[in-house]
Amino acid sequence: MRRPIKKRPIVSPDIMYGSVDVERLINYIMLNGQKETARKIVYSAFETIKNDKEDGGEPLEVYATALRNAGPLMEVRSRRVGGANYQVPREVRPERRTALALRSLTAVSRKQKGTPMHKSLAKELMLAAKEEGDAVKKKEDTHKMAEANRAFAHFAW
Numbered sequence: 444m445r446r447p448i449k450k451r452p453i454v455s456p457d458i459m460y461g462s463v464d465v466e467r468l469i470n471y472i473m474l475n476g477q478k479e480t481a482r483k484i485v486y487s488a489f490e491t492i493k494n495d496k497e498d499g500g501e502p503l504e505v506y507a508t509a510l511r512n513a514g515p516l517m518e519v520r521s522r523r524v525g526g527a528n529y530q531v532p533r534e535v536r537p538e539r540r541t542a543l544a545l546r547s548l549t550a551v552s553r554k555q556k557g558t559p560m561h562k563s564l565a566k567e568l569m570l571a572a573k574e575e576g577d578a579v580k581k582k583e584d585t586h587k588m589a590e591a592n593r594a595f596a597h598f599a600w
């Protein structure tokens with residue numbers, strides 16, 4: 444029997460830009476319910492992007508491009524068939540794609556020790572917008588794994 448469809452909470456747009464995607468980024472950055480701290484981090488990262496001379500530009504455009512470049516189109520999911528587990532390549536739904544992109548962008552930004560979070564977030568967003576950086580590398584690794592297991596695509600459910 445299939446699982447029931449999960450009811451996802453509706454995210455309201457953020458204060459400064461009026462964008463739902465920016466509010467989602469704020470929610471992914473937030474730790475221990477400290478939303479105001481997360482807002483400061485995201486907005487100062489956007490300021491850094493705006494003030495950057497060579498890589499910067501309009502922060503919302505850079506952010507949208509980074510999301511598009513960091514989100515995988517294919518992923519592998521484990522499927523048990525006849526006593527063996529197969530890594531079956533599947534297409535990623537758009538909501539999951541943005542969630543995976545946000546998750547990888549925030550994880551890569553947190554991993555950079557020694558730099559303030561807003562600077563590492565701004566740097567990673569600019570790199571992802573140029574199709575570089577660790578978040579895009581993770582997406583490419585996911586695509587390579589899906590390509591390598593293409594032979595098991597007929598097990599897709």
